[in-house]
Amino acid sequence: MPDENAMTGGELNEPISMRDFTERLPGVVFQFHRDHHGHMHFPYLAGSGTGLPGIDRDALSQDARHMLDRLDEEDYPRVMAAIERSARWRIPIATKFRIRLSSQRCCWVALRAQPEDATTGVLWYGLMIDITEQMAEEARLRRLSDTDDLTGLANRRRLMTRLDEEIARSNRHGSPLSLMLIDLDHFKRINDTWGHLQGDQVLAEFATICQQLLREEDVVGRLGGEEFAVILPLTPLVASRPLAERLRRAIAEHNFGIDAGQVTASIGLAEYRLGEPRDTLIDRADRSLYAAKHQGRNRVVSR
Numbered sequence: 001m002p003d004e005n006a007m008t009g010g011e012l013n014e015p016i017s018m019r020d021f022t023e024r025l026p027g028v029v030f031q032f033h034r035d036h037h038g039h040m041h042f043p044y045l046a047g048s049g050t051g052l053p054g055i056d057r058d059a060l061s062q063d064a065r066h067m068l069d070r071l072d073e074e075d076y077p078r079v080m081a082a083i084e085r086s087a088r089w090r091i092p093i094a095t096k097f098r099i100r101l102s103s104q105r106c107c108w109v110a111l112r113a114q115p116e117d118a119t120t121g122v123l124w125y126g127l128m129i130d131i132t133e134q135m136a137e138e139a140r141l142r143r144l145s146d147t148d149d150l151t152g153l154a155n156r157r158r159l160m161t162r163l164d165e166e167i168a169r170s171n172r173h174g175s176p177l178s179l180m181l182i183d184l185d186h187f188k189r190i191n192d193t194w195g196h197l198q199g200d201q202v203l204a205e206f207a208t209i210c211q212q213l214l215r216e217e218d219v220v221g222r223l224g225g226e227e228f229a230v231i232l233p234l235t236p237l238v239a240s241r242p243l244a245e246r247l248r249r250a251i252a253e254h255n256f257g258i259d260a261g262q263v264t265a266s267i268g269l270a271e272y273r274l275g276e277p278r279d280t281l282i283d284r285a286d287r288s289l290y291a292a293k294h295q296g297r298n299r300v301v302s303r
């Protein structure tokens with residue numbers, strides 16, 4: 001630890017105190033104490049970040065609840081578990097959480113703290129930094145890497161992740177789940193006749209039709225090229241078939257700006273069978289799709 005006198009302020013070599021130094025840090029440095037009865041407070045709290053909404057030094061020096069009560073309810077159990085683990089095993093805390101600013105807004109905070117034994121309980125030395133901007137940027141990048149450029153739909157990667165999640169849910173609760181594979185018919189001909197740009201336009205409009213027609217909880221995505229998939233959670237085959245039929249009809253009747261009737265789709269459906277691997281479900285839906293193509297296209301086949 002450098003000598004206090006070694007720190008200087010803005011005025012040439014004017015020395016500044018440790019307190020002044022910590023107050024200038026772009027974050028919060030703190031001591032956090034939990035006594036043997038579980039009461040928590042911040043004996044020390046400093047740094048320019050104490051200006052963060054939800055951080056009221058005087059209140060927190062008495063009771064940490066003033067901050068803990070404002071944690072996002074999704075994060076609260078995780079943060080409390082991290083404190084508990086750290087206290088029990090004397091391991092550092094490294095976590096992040098949201099502090100509610102209003103019903104609409106929150107800020108993200110990263111926290112690092114090192115525990116020490118104290119006669120009165122456990123004492124942590126730590127840092128908190130506002131990471132709201134970084135989290136927003138991460139979310140933006142995640143959205144980009146999950147989204148198909150042309151249509152704005154979920155891409156293959158995102159679709160597979162969501163399908164895994166829905167399969168896990170189905171296996172856990174025994175709830176029904178259907179998968180729809182959609183392939184636009186003779187798409188090569190559309191490209192060849194009307195040009196690639198017009199083909200792109202058809203793909204984008206097709207995506208809009210799917211999103212308008214399906215429910216919020218259904219996941220529509222582009223597998224690649226002119227192949228799409230829809231995950232239908234909580235939907236058995238008997239319910240997904242009329243949905244697929246409605247979608248097929250809507251596409252066939254839509255005016256894509258090229259002669260009506262030029263764009264049709266073949267749809268293959270399969271319902272998830274408890275315990276089967278993801279690829280088996282996809283394979284069964286794919287075989288339905290193949291059958292739809294084979295039987296003349298512009299139709300729905302389920303199995």
Ligand SMILES: Nc1nc2c(ncn2[C@@H]2O[C@H](COP(=O)(O)OP(=O)(O)OP(=O)(O)O)[C@@H](O)[C@H]2O)c(=O)[nH]1
Nearest residue numbers: 183184185186187188189191196197199200225226
């Ligand atoms: N415009 C456009 N075309 C694409 C895109 N991705 C794939 N394609 C085209 O989609 C066509 C798919 O052709 P095929 O796989 O032969 O199938 P199809 O002509 O749709 O015939 P069926 O599926 O048997 O009805 C190819 O010509 C690809 O070039 C894209 O992003 N934009």
